[in-house]
Amino acid sequence: MTASRRIVVVGGVAGGMSAAARARRLDEHADIVVLEQGDFVSFANCGLPYHLSGEIDRRDSLLLHTPATLASTLNLDVRTGHRVTAIDRDAREVTVQTAERTYRLPYDALLLAPGATAVRPPVEGLDHPAVHALRVVPDVDALRATVDGLLASRDDGDRAAEPPTAVVVGAGFIGLEAVEALAARGLQVHLVELADHVLPPLDAELAPLLAEELASHGVRLHLGAGARKIRPAAEAADYGEETVRPAGPVVVTLSDGDEVTADLVVVNVGVRPASALAREAGLDLGPSGAIRVDGDQRTSDPHIWAVGDAVEVVQAVTGATGPVPLAGPANRQGRRAADSICGRRTTPQAPVLGTAIVRVFGLTAAVTGANQATLRRAGIDHEVVHVHPGHHAGYYPGAEQIHIVASFAPDGSLLGAQAVGRAGVDKRIDVLATALRAGMGADDLAELELAYSPPFGSAKDPVNMLGFVAQNVLDRTMPQWQAWELDEVREGTLVLDVRSRGEFAAGHLDGALNIPHTELRDRLDEVRDAAGGRPVSVHCASGVRSYLATRILRGEGVDARNLSGGWLTLTAVHPELLEDVAVRA
Amino acid sequence: MTASRRIVVVGGVAGGMSAAARARRLDEHADIVVLEQGDFVSFANCGLPYHLSGEIDRRDSLLLHTPATLASTLNLDVRTGHRVTAIDRDAREVTVQTAERTYRLPYDALLLAPGATAVRPPVEGLDHPAVHALRVVPDVDALRATVDGLLASRDDGDRAAEPPTAVVVGAGFIGLEAVEALAARGLQVHLVELADHVLPPLDAELAPLLAEELASHGVRLHLGAGARKIRPAAEAADYGEETVRPAGPVVVTLSDGDEVTADLVVVNVGVRPASALAREAGLDLGPSGAIRVDGDQRTSDPHIWAVGDAVEVVQAVTGATGPVPLAGPANRQGRRAADSICGRRTTPQAPVLGTAIVRVFGLTAAVTGANQATLRRAGIDHEVVHVHPGHHAGYYPGAEQIHIVASFAPDGSLLGAQAVGRAGVDKRIDVLATALRAGMGADDLAELELAYSPPFGSAKDPVNMLGFVAQNVLDRTMPQWQAWELDEVREGTLVLDVRSRGEFAAGHLDGALNIPHTELRDRLDEVRDAAGGRPVSVHCASGVRSYLATRILRGEGVDARNLSGGWLTLTAVHPELLEDVAVRA
Ligand SMILES: Cc1cc2nc3c(=O)[nH]c(=O)nc-3n(C[C@H](O)[C@H](O)[C@H](O)COP(=O)(O)OP(=O)(O)OC[C@H]3O[C@@H](n4cnc5c(N)ncnc54)[C@H](O)[C@@H]3O)c2cc1C
Numbered sequence A, B: 001m002t003a004s005r006r007i008v009v010v011g012g013v014a015g016g017m018s019a020a021a022r023a024r025r026l027d028e029h030a031d032i033v034v035l036e037q038g039d040f041v042s043f044a045n046c047g048l049p050y051h052l053s054g055e056i057d058r059r060d061s062l063l064l065h066t067p068a069t070l071a072s073t074l075n076l077d078v079r080t081g082h083r084v085t086a087i088d089r090d091a092r093e094v095t096v097q098t099a100e101r102t103y104r105l106p107y108d109a110l111l112l113a114p115g116a117t118a119v120r121p122p123v124e125g126l127d128h129p130a131v132h133a134l135r136v137v138p139d140v141d142a143l144r145a146t147v148d149g150l151l152a153s154r155d156d157g158d159r160a161a162e163p164p165t166a167v168v169v170g171a172g173f174i175g176l177e178a179v180e181a182l183a184a185r186g187l188q189v190h191l192v193e194l195a196d197h198v199l200p201p202l203d204a205e206l207a208p209l210l211a212e213e214l215a216s217h218g219v220r221l222h223l224g225a226g227a228r229k230i231r232p233a234a235e236a237a238d239y240g241e242e243t244v245r246p247a248g249p250v251v252v253t254l255s256d257g258d259e260v261t262a263d264l265v266v267v268n269v270g271v272r273p274a275s276a277l278a279r280e281a282g283l284d285l286g287p288s289g290a291i292r293v294d295g296d297q298r299t300s301d302p303h304i305w306a307v308g309d310a311v312e313v314v315q316a317v318t319g320a321t322g323p324v325p326l327a328g329p330a331n332r333q334g335r336r337a338a339d340s341i342c343g344r345r346t347t348p349q350a351p352v353l354g355t356a357i358v359r360v361f362g363l364t365a366a367v368t369g370a371n372q373a374t375l376r377r378a379g380i381d382h383e384v385v386h387v388h389p390g391h392h393a394g395y396y397p398g399a400e401q402i403h404i405v406a407s408f409a410p411d412g413s414l415l416g417a418q419a420v421g422r423a424g425v426d427k428r429i430d431v432l433a434t435a436l437r438a439g440m441g442a443d444d445l446a447e448l449e450l451a452y453s454p455p456f457g458s459a460k461d462p463v464n465m466l467g468f469v470a471q472n473v474l475d476r477t478m479p480q481w482q483a484w485e486l487d488e489v490r491e492g493t494l495v496l497d498v499r500s501r502g503e504f505a506a507g508h509l510d511g512a513l514n515i516p517h518t519e520l521r522d523r524l525d526e527v528r529d530a531a532g533g534r535p536v537s538v539h540c541a542s543g544v545r546s547y548l549a550t551r552i553l554r555g556e557g558v559d560a561r562n563l564s565g566g567w568l569t570l571t572a573v574h575p576e577l578l579e580d581v582a583v584r585a
């Protein structure tokens, strides 16, 4: 038998360990060494927020494997506390540093899965011990200890005292999970986000739903504001004498001038590819600084592969390249790299959709494909469709509205979709992600055959409904106007509100004409008179009744357009409309 | 303006009313008449079982529309109690019969949406008033009245008395819903099914899970047995004197000789297309008796369209034709027919997948595409894969196993999939239905990018996992053996059980060698000795550990195969293995 090859893996978590495991299954005789700088391998990064909240009670649950179990099941040589500091590509050796020593390790194939590093925002005082990250196991250990300490000292003292306070900087996926976890532990949480809405990848129409959910759980939002400075709170602040509060309190100064006193701060403003090692070894990087790989995960060096948060992928829809730091792609890239290293048939990496999901208290938000901002930036022509169907048949108790936004190319192709709701969101985004991968369009969505019985869906599933509406928009059966065109619409058209009188009374647009849709056929003259030759901009609550009205009007030769997503979407984009209600009603 | 055309619709529920509604939206001026023989239109047939159970409390919730609301919103002329008895194709007129009169109604376009009629099984005494159907609103009214009466008379009398008893004949989707509903009301339910497992469209490996769930909720199963005869119970049966029980009790005699005394019987053994009207008018029917239509829902008469349970569709995968009585297709066919009638661009009906789902107490069962029996009958070559992944990350509390069976063509194409479990089943089947529609295969499933965070899924989603396993089976990385090959396997191979000693002790195959997978690398000689040149048939609980073992053995040159789905699937196919446990352990 020929000498077995040595596969060296740098980074022993999602991408790296998936590759090592698959490589072993493909090659029983390879010498597979996994080098991990930290103390833990194969841990569930994605579970860290749920250990912070206490939902995942035992830390051990997060450790899917240990070096010992990886040795006994997969015969892997896993070395924790071993950091790779250099790659000698000519010699095919890596330099490894441990607490005690430095050594060189030859490889036949090298796989880089070093992940990403947290972006350090330009905030003064970030090194204060009250400031935490949430990336690795020791981070969550420290956070739990801090929270436990804060709660314990409060329990010892005045039970009526204010709860401990946390500031979370960054309202991305992980930031939101941190907020939920800290609030679940009973902390008063402030959430600071530079963008003008929470979860920046989400389209602006959907984000207010999350903001409302956060607020209703007591979270204080600071949107459009960055953290500027973190300094120890003055001793003057009276937090009792006998307990030494762990690492706090601090005062966080925001860019809008606000100051928040907090017992702890969690910073999560994104990651950047951990590509220093690759760069120093002269491997090609993309403009984003991520490692460039081919469809087989191979870098510019034929003996080196790379996967996960550190690599560049082609993004679906736009074709742009850059990193997409998600666990699913990292795991599958690891598997693909192992296939390639072991000389197996591979299926090249498909353009990445960036499908992602987050639970925020009772709500779920999920995205797949390109969002509107991305499409605008890329100059890709698209129509945006908003629907708010129930997650299952309305006549069966418990139906929850799903708010779906999707973009379609003029030829009908789906470009991206997002959804927020209390139930059934994950299912619809997964179906849409599958459709997107398959290159489906409005016609295909309209015809998908999804499982229906009353507890699970509708005869016309929300995804079908999205397809119907998109078809109508694209073939101009239903021309539409968008919430963000409100100013032009108010200036140049008649606004016709076809909701009931009661709904109208509870809040409406100034100057709108109210004719309930069931009366429209008898009151066409009123519409024509009020319009005076201007186009008619119809709306109702969700878009369904106003669609009927739009069709009636167009059937009568009136130039009518329907508001996409109705009052629900309009007030999300223009929250000031809801504030005015008291005055107007 | 030219005279408006008249569109006449026969049948005012799923397909018919969807067509009428869409036609109105496309043509404000058409004269649209909907003729419905029953007293109700636009009712939620699919919700009937949930009104029986009481979950849908108000019957009105089932009536999505009334003739009045359809007039006010859509200007439809809806006529209940109007039965169409004949079509005069030459004159383009239908004959309509009401309680009072008969009239002829001319049409420009005629749409047939008469649905299906219940199959009457050859059971003596089916006309006894204790025997019920569950198809239309009056059926559920009668059933509720009967159940209410039975429960009330019991409450009046001896509270310790046995609960009322129901026999449900037919364990299809609706039969199972009826069972669940009656059990929820507190009845003792017997379920009689001619096939050898409940939910006959389900593959035999999955059905035992449903049977177990039914039994654990007190349902008595009579499988492989048909109802033969229903006769009034002898007066001798002592049910008290003062209450007259509504329409019962009866004695149901089964084909296996069993007799069950029951207060009510619900018969649901399938439907056949209601195509008599079409046949009498000379329209083309398929061999199944369903109305033949083209991709636009047009019948052999260019002025007549047909949709829903009454029509023939092309079934995906096999290409066979026949009716597929489901609400989703009916609704969408109605929409397509309206498009065609109104001269719009249509998207032709795609081959139908037959995606369907049912809740059975705490379990959900769902199917899409061809099942194994269908593939075998059609002579389509396929590999069957069984997996049992968690519905979300295992480290996050509450993960429930999903049992998935899927068939793949030798080229990797997905042919059909089925799943049973307590959570997440609907999502996976919808993703697989979308994949099937897109013509995806194992490679595509492996690479799908589905939404993952711990409460919703796994970095390697169950659907990805299915793809991985299928890839390994198809490229023979992991040759497998199937539970139904047990006899051959026991005769010609060594059975190697790689579970732990504890699992082995709790039940195993006679003659199996037990080597936990973590010890296998050190005990290869034992395997070689025991095998004595025979192939080695490996198994564990679910297939994962035995896959690792299979790869170790094959890496060492041993001809090893893995049991698809492991002990979980094996014991579902061979329940006698579990019965023997006490003896053997
Ligand atoms: C709190 C949190 C929650 C998340 N939630 C989700 C989620 O819900 N869904 C989702 O899809 N994704 C989530 N992610 C992202 C996901 O965990 C990552 O995308 C994924 O782990 C990336 O895999 P990777 O193998 O590239 O890197 P990692 O899994 O981060 O592993 C990289 C490893 O390499 C080690 N390493 C780096 N450099 C060296 C070196 N020179 N020598 C030795 N070792 C080195 C690091 O110590 C690290 O352990 C979350 C991440 C975090 C932190």
Ligand SMILES: Cc1cc2nc3c(=O)[nH]c(=O)nc-3n(C[C@H](O)[C@H](O)[C@H](O)COP(=O)(O)OP(=O)(O)OC[C@H]3O[C@@H](n4cnc5c(N)ncnc54)[C@H](O)[C@@H]3O)c2cc1C
Pocket: A452, A453, A454, B010, B011, B012, B013, B014, B015, B016, B035, B036, B037, B038, B045, B046, B047, B048, B049, B082, B083, B084, B085, B113, B114, B115, B116, B134, B135, B136, B174, B274, B277, B307, B308, B309, B310, B325, B326, B327, B328, B330
């Ligand atoms: C209890 C029950 C539960 C169900 N659950 C589900 C489910 O969970 N999921 C699912 O997908 N499907 C389900 N179905 C099936 C679904 O309801 C049907 O597939 C669907 O309704 C078929 O639509 P259709 O328009 O063809 O027929 P129907 O909706 O049955 O409508 C046909 C109508 O035509 C009328 N009619 C017939 N002949 C004439 C005539 N000559 N003149 C005038 N009127 C006439 C009938 O009275 C009837 O009202 C269920 C069905 C039932 C009965």
Ligand SMILES: CC(C)(COP(=O)(O)OP(=O)(O)OC[C@H]1O[C@@H](n2cnc3c(N)ncnc32)[C@H](O)[C@@H]1OP(=O)(O)O)[C@@H](O)C(=O)NCCC(=O)NCCS
Pocket: A012, A013, A014, A015, A017, A018, A021, A022, A025, A041, A042, A043, A044, A045, A046, A047, A064, A065, A327, A331, A335, B386, B387, B388, B459, B460, B465, B468, B469, B472, B542, B543, B544, B547, B565
């Ligand atoms: C756990 C870890 C070591 C990966 O291990 P893995 O062995 O590749 O993955 P799994 O344990 O899920 O097993 C998957 C394998 O089992 C196989 N399998 C699954 N079910 C099977 C069944 N019923 N029968 C046969 N094989 C089966 C799959 O085909 C796959 O093998 P393949 O890749 O060779 O095709 C690695 O992913 C890891 O370290 N993860 C933790 C970190 C992480 O992922 N973080 C981000 C998310 S929190």
Ligand SMILES: CC(C)(COP(=O)(O)OP(=O)(O)OC[C@H]1O[C@@H](n2cnc3c(N)ncnc32)[C@H](O)[C@@H]1OP(=O)(O)O)[C@@H](O)C(=O)NCCC(=O)NCCS
Pocket: A386, A387, A388, A459, A460, A465, A468, A469, A472, A542, A543, A544, A547, A565, B012, B013, B014, B015, B017, B018, B021, B022, B025, B041, B042, B043, B044, B045, B046, B047, B064, B065, B327, B331, B335
């Ligand atoms: C209810 C029934 C009358 C159908 O009515 P329908 O008007 O076609 O269907 P819906 O009320 O769901 O509305 C769908 C329409 O609203 C449109 N729509 C949905 N959301 C919209 C939004 N936010 N903005 C604009 N339009 C929207 C859709 O595009 C679709 O119109 P289209 O077909 O012209 O494209 C008919 O299906 C029926 O009688 N159903 C009961 C029986 C039944 O289905 N039984 C079996 C299942 S229980």
